[in-house]
Amino acid sequence: MNIIKKLKKSNKVASKNEIDEKLEIDGLEERLNLKILLLGSGESGKSTVLKQLKLINKIELENDELLEYKNGLRRNVLQCMNILTGQLKPHELEYEKPESQDLALLLKKAEEQYLNEDNSYFTSEVASAINFLWTNEPSIKKVWEKRNNFWIMDAAYYYFDNVMRFVDDDFELTEEDYVMSRIMTTGIISTEISIPPLKYTVIDVGGQRNERRKWLHCFDNVSALLFIVNLSGYNSVLFEDNSVNRMKECFDLFKQTANNEIFKNTPIFLLFNKKDLFEEKIRTDSINICEEFADYTGSGDLMDSLSFIEKKFKSAINNGDPDRIQVFHIAARFKRDIKTTWDDVVSKLKDMKKKEIESIIKELKSKNVDTFSSS
Known part of the structure; x- marks a missing residue:
């Protein structure tokens, strides 16, 4: 009888140890899953960026x-x-x-x-x-x-x-x-991209005003922000309110987001999108038509206009290190632009977390876990 009791007790201890180790492994693997928040005002091109990421990473559509x-x-x-x-x-x-x-x-x-x-x-x-x-x-x-x-x-x-x-x-x-194809994003869309040894969970939430209250639910444990700006919006109006300039709305939203205390130390990848449409528009309309850029006195040159806008956005940062912002000029409709940008984002995140990644992989290997392999 005593032997049976001892065996039962031993099994319980073994079972608990297994559970503890499984939880520890899950926790380590979760730290190799980086959460990237895709933000921007309505029609910034967030969903286009996400579609291109799916194509680049060969995620098939149902x-x-x-x-x-x-x-x-x-x-x-x-x-x-x-x-x-x-x-x-x-x-x-x-x-x-x-x-x-x-x-x-x-x-x-x-x-x-x-x-x-x-x-x-x-x-x-x-x-x-x-x-x-x-x-x-x-x-x-x-x-x-x-x-x-x-x-x-x-x-x-x-x-x-x-x-x-x-x-x-x-x-x-x-x-x-x-x-x-444009289908308005409502709710939260989560897409997982696996590039060993890391996984990236890219979260897209609706950019229209009535969708932004849902953003707060996504703010925890964010590894990076991808903030999309519609460059061509400098001389056009919002879907929700035709008295509000699209760029003004986007600038205010960026300022509010980037200066949020929760993102004080979070890297921000600032994607100035629709560069192709922007280049067309500035031939006839200077960027100073937009309230935020009224002090622009330069020409309709593409690089001069982009440089001015970039400085404006960077100057909006008053919380945290402004150098945590990386800037890209893209046209998201072209896969090559997103491929180059995504490769750069992935590379920078891996470099920033290199020591942590190496430590986690070493610990997983010590537990005979071969799920991830270094790249």
């Missing part, structure tokens, strides 16, 4: 995701054309082609169908109407030239140019379609 992005393109192109037709009157413009008024009405009805969750709204007639207005109606091109006065998606031109392809039920979603 069939339902593919369908969601295909349907997203159809919604995008319809919404954008209805925005343009709705802006004719405020800009004192009228249709110049006799059939345009009826085509615009057809598109309004299609949008009503979509809002009523009738998925049959995107027909060949609807696609043809959008294509006609974009390619043949002069007033649409005129109001398009005034798009800085109202909100419209930055990629609207891409949707219009490809609308006849989108109408085919079996159209093949290209990488560019996937990247350009």
Whole structure:
């Protein structure tokens, strides 16, 4: 009887030791999982950056995701054309082609169908109407030239140019379609990227004002911030409020985030995005059109304008070491830009945590854990 009792006690002790060791190993492996927060105001290009990261790291889409992005393109192109037709009157413009008024009405009805969750709204007639207005109606091109006065998606031109392809039920979603499709981020999207010996959990939260209250739930144990700035927003307005400049909103948000006490010692990778659109815009509109950059007296030169904006953002830091900020100028629609940036981010994080990583791997090896291998 005594022997049985001793055996039972011995088993309990062994079981507890195993549990303790498993918890310790889990804790060590968790320290090799770096949490990166993807932040920025609405339409900064956060989701585009995340899509490119998925492509670069060969994270495949599920069939339902593919369908969601295909349907997203159809919604995008319809919404954008209805925005343009709705802006004719405020800009004192009228249709110049006799059939345009009826085509615009057809598109309004299609949008009503979509809002009523009738998925049959995107027909060949609807696609043809959008294509006609974009390619043949002069007033649409005129109001398009005034798009800085109202909100419209930055990629609207891409949707219009490809609308006849989108109408085919079996159209093949290209990488560019996937990247350009806009589906508003709501809630929190977490993506895990494994690059041994580390794992990176990239967290994207909605950038619109009503989504930002959810950010607080993601602030714990953050290894780095990727803050995305829409450069081309310096002369355009918000989706939520057409009286507020996009760049002004973004600058205020960056200042608030970067100076948050919780991020005092957190490295910040500042990605100035949509450089291609920005370069186009500054040919006609100086950056001093934006309230935050009113003191800019330089030319429309790309590098002069970028340098000024970069200094403005860096000067907004009054908490922590400003040198913890690394700056990149990108166009997130191009995979090569994100690949170069991501490689740099990963390299810098590994260098910063080199001693800690080596110590953790050594400890894991002492416990015969081969899950991670040095790279």
